Amino acid sequence: MFWQGLLLLLAQNVVAWHSDDDLMSFVTLPDARAVKFNLNYEHRDRVSPGYWFVSPYLHIAPDEATSLYEQYQIGPHIYDQDGRLVWTGAPMFDNRNVFDFKTIALNNETYISLILQYNRDGSERGYGMILDQNYQVYRKIPLRKDLGVFDIHEFNVLDNGQSAVVTNYLSEEITLEAFGRPMEKTWLEYGGFAELDINTADVLYHWNSFAEVPLVETVHYSPSSRVEGAPGWDYVHINAVDKNDNGDYLISMRFTNTIYLVSGQTGTIVWRLGGQGNSDFAQDFVFSKQHDAKFVESSGTRHVISFLNNASDEEFAEEETSSALIVELETGTNPMTARVLNRYIRPDKGLTRLRGNSQLLANKNMFVCWSQGGYISEFSPEGQVLMSASFTSDRYSNYRAYKSEFIGRPTTPPDLVASVFGSDETNLVTRVHVSWNGATDVAYYNFYARASEFDTPVFIGNVSKYDFETMFIASGYMDWVSVEAVHNDGHVMGTSKVHRTKVPDWEAAGYLGQSGLPRPQDPSGLSSAQGGSSSKKLSNPSRLSSLDGTADAEVRKAIQMLSSSYTTVRSIGGLFALILLLAVMSGIMASYLLIRGWRVRLYHRVPTEERLSEEGEHLRPEMTE
Numbered sequence: 001m002f003w004q005g006l007l008l009l010l011a012q013n014v015v016a017w018h019s020d021d022d023l024m025s026f027v028t029l030p031d032a033r034a035v036k037f038n039l040n041y042e043h044r045d046r047v048s049p050g051y052w053f054v055s056p057y058l059h060i061a062p063d064e065a066t067s068l069y070e071q072y073q074i075g076p077h078i079y080d081q082d083g084r085l086v087w088t089g090a091p092m093f094d095n096r097n098v099f100d101f102k103t104i105a106l107n108n109e110t111y112i113s114l115i116l117q118y119n120r121d122g123s124e125r126g127y128g129m130i131l132d133q134n135y136q137v138y139r140k141i142p143l144r145k146d147l148g149v150f151d152i153h154e155f156n157v158l159d160n161g162q163s164a165v166v167t168n169y170l171s172e173e174i175t176l177e178a179f180g181r182p183m184e185k186t187w188l189e190y191g192g193f194a195e196l197d198i199n200t201a202d203v204l205y206h207w208n209s210f211a212e213v214p215l216v217e218t219v220h221y222s223p224s225s226r227v228e229g230a231p232g233w234d235y236v237h238i239n240a241v242d243k244n245d246n247g248d249y250l251i252s253m254r255f256t257n258t259i260y261l262v263s264g265q266t267g268t269i270v271w272r273l274g275g276q277g278n279s280d281f282a283q284d285f286v287f288s289k290q291h292d293a294k295f296v297e298s299s300g301t302r303h304v305i306s307f308l309n310n311a312s313d314e315e316f317a318e319e320e321t322s323s324a325l326i327v328e329l330e331t332g333t334n335p336m337t338a339r340v341l342n343r344y345i346r347p348d349k350g351l352t353r354l355r356g357n358s359q360l361l362a363n364k365n366m367f368v369c370w371s372q373g374g375y376i377s378e379f380s381p382e383g384q385v386l387m388s389a390s391f392t393s394d395r396y397s398n399y400r401a402y403k404s405e406f407i408g409r410p411t412t413p414p415d416l417v418a419s420v421f422g423s424d425e426t427n428l429v430t431r432v433h434v435s436w437n438g439a440t441d442v443a444y445y446n447f448y449a450r451a452s453e454f455d456t457p458v459f460i461g462n463v464s465k466y467d468f469e470t471m472f473i474a475s476g477y478m479d480w481v482s483v484e485a486v487h488n489d490g491h492v493m494g495t496s497k498v499h500r501t502k503v504p505d506w507e508a509a510g511y512l513g514q515s516g517l518p519r520p521q522d523p524s525g526l527s528s529a530q531g532g533s534s535s536k537k538l539s540n541p542s543r544l545s546s547l548d549g550t551a552d553a554e555v556r557k558a559i560q561m562l563s564s565s566y567t568t569v570r571s572i573g574g575l576f577a578l579i580l581l582l583a584v585m586s587g588i589m590a591s592y593l594l595i596r597g598w599r600v601r602l603y604h605r606v607p608t609e610e611r612l613s614e615e616g617e618h619l620r621p622e623m624t625e
């Protein structure tokens with residue numbers, strides 16, 4: 001019994017640990033987690049430049065408000081092409097669902113747009129939001145009350161940021177005459193769209209399906225379907241809207257398997273591109289349950305559109321596979337024609353049952369989100385798979401994903417956490433973690449320490465940014481630590497506040513120093529004692545591997561230990577790991593140092609050829625990430 005119980009306990013813990021393993025964690029942002037990606041590059045050299053814009057969610061409907069502590073993990077996130085986090089907007093949006101998160105052009109500048117979902121109790125009806133490159137809210141656009149809540153499918157900013165088209169849903173009670181049941185009534189949820197003024201939120205145009213799309217077009221209900229109360233039959237399920245220069249609207253309705261062009265002049269349907277037999281076009285393809293229909297080009301009688309097709313087709317009949325399509329429509333001929341220009345097949349040959357999108361990139365590559373599990377792919381113009389990635393977790397989904405270049409300049413300072421470790425006064429090291437949520441082009445960080453609060457900062461080293469969070473290790477007990485984030489071109493982009501270094505419970509950690517508990521060192525004093533060379537002359541991180549035999553191998557081992565424990569912290573996360581790390585580190589260090597009688601030479605000088613002798617090089621962490 002006891003053993004069984006223990007096993008069960010262990011198993012449960014393993015499960016709990018495991019289920020946490022799909023999220024990154026950070027020393028500097030302990031409240032934030034971020035979903036991890038698995039990546040697979042087939043042709044790294046051919047993918048287009050840019051960041052991934054994704055917004056993971058756990059449940060498509062808003063979650064019930066909870067008073068339980070929850071780490072920030074859903075909402076808008078920017079990743080680089082290595083799956084490293086660049087920005088988490090989860091804290092900014094308080095873990096609420098966000099959709100259609102992407103960059104847009106507004107007054108010829110790059111902005112971010114997204115949909116903040118309505119909340120569960122209905123106190124907030126959702127917004128289309130525009131953020132500037134500082135992640136500050138530039139516009140928060142509500143939908144006029146009589147048009148319902150702000151729908152999560154589409155927030156499509158047009159015309160260099162003048163207006164946006166959005167989808168909407170409204171309900172009405174109708175009689176079922178169209179289905180030959182004039183005596184019966186049902187609630188019907190119809191699909192519509194609105195064009196909104198970005199600056200005033202005024203409704204510039206509104207259209208709904210009720211007058212234009214008869215009930216019989218739905219493939220989701222039949223003449224014998226049961227009547228429903230509000231909100232009722234979702235008979236068209238509108239899921240995308242776009243507009244061309246002629247002022248006409250392209251809409252996609254998933255439950256009619258049809259893409260429509262709606263006249264901006266009269267609101268009537270100009271043509272139907274049907275997936276299954278109701279098409280106004282002679283076409284060489286079928287589709288169904290499509291998403292994200294967008295104009296690629298549109299002028300005169302020639303239109304090129306892209307969309308995501310859930311289903312299989314006649315060309316690949318044996319493969320029930322979703323694909324993104326680019327099709328060309330010619331409306332000047334009789335009959336009008338539609339033909340496939342490009343097809344991009346889901347690399348795992350699977351089916352995207354719900355949601356997803358496709359985005360034609362500037363270099364004509366195609367970027368597709370297959371939705372479930374955050375699955376994304378990039379294709380060459382010929383349809384060759386260049387890259388695919390998905391969340392390591394199947395707990396999270398993502399409706400649409402986009403790729404684009406972006407320069408993010410947060411207004412908050414870089415975050416920093418410094419801690420000191422050691423078993424006696426000869427082997428103290430200060431470990432600094434730094435991150436700067438949303439900063440896109442930091443090349444490296446410069447670290448500073450002070451002898452006391454009011455002393456001048458002394459440069460103690462620099463290290464290239466290698467991940468969302470970057471670690472730096474300085475020899476000795478450094479305090480009043482701060483960091484500068486530096487751009488490639490050398491200019492300082494931002495400076496952190498001055499942080500005190502966290503100290504362990506020295507006695508509990510087994511500190512063996514002879515002269516009382518450790519005290520912060522004077523960084524300038526130390527470096528001048530070592531020969532007076534300016535402490536500003538620190539080394540180049542790329543020279544890490546050039547450490548020669550004169551550098552203590554033991555120092556490197558210690559740094560490696562720290563780095564690998566750091567990796568552990570990142571993967572298992574949480575307070576527990578930190579405590580574990582502290583305990584394990586002091587334990588390991590104490591016994592290791594005792595056994596080996598190891599001594600660190602503080603600020604050991606490493607001679608390099610072209611450079612002046614440089615301090616502290618051996619103290620930079622190995623880049624194990």
Ligand SMILES: *[C@@H]1O[C@H](CO)[C@@H](O)[C@H](O)[C@H]1NC(C)=O
Nearest residue numbers: 105106107108109159160161
């Ligand atoms: C955007 O750029 C175009 C082309 O350079 C220019 O004609 C237009 O006036 C600009 N618009 C705004 C709002 O700055």
Ligand SMILES: *[C@@H]1O[C@H](CO)[C@@H](O)[C@H](O)[C@H]1NC(C)=O
Nearest residue numbers: 444446462536538539540541
């Ligand atoms: C920091 O590192 C860069 C290169 O990585 C190097 O050029 C520079 O001299 C270092 N120190 C300072 C103070 O910028």
Ligand SMILES: CC(=O)N[C@H]1CO[C@H](CO)[C@@H](O)[C@@H]1O
Nearest residue numbers: 288289310311312351352353
């Ligand atoms: C998984 C899924 O929804 N598949 C649908 C894709 O479209 C075809 C054709 O309409 C449907 O038959 C499938 O059910």
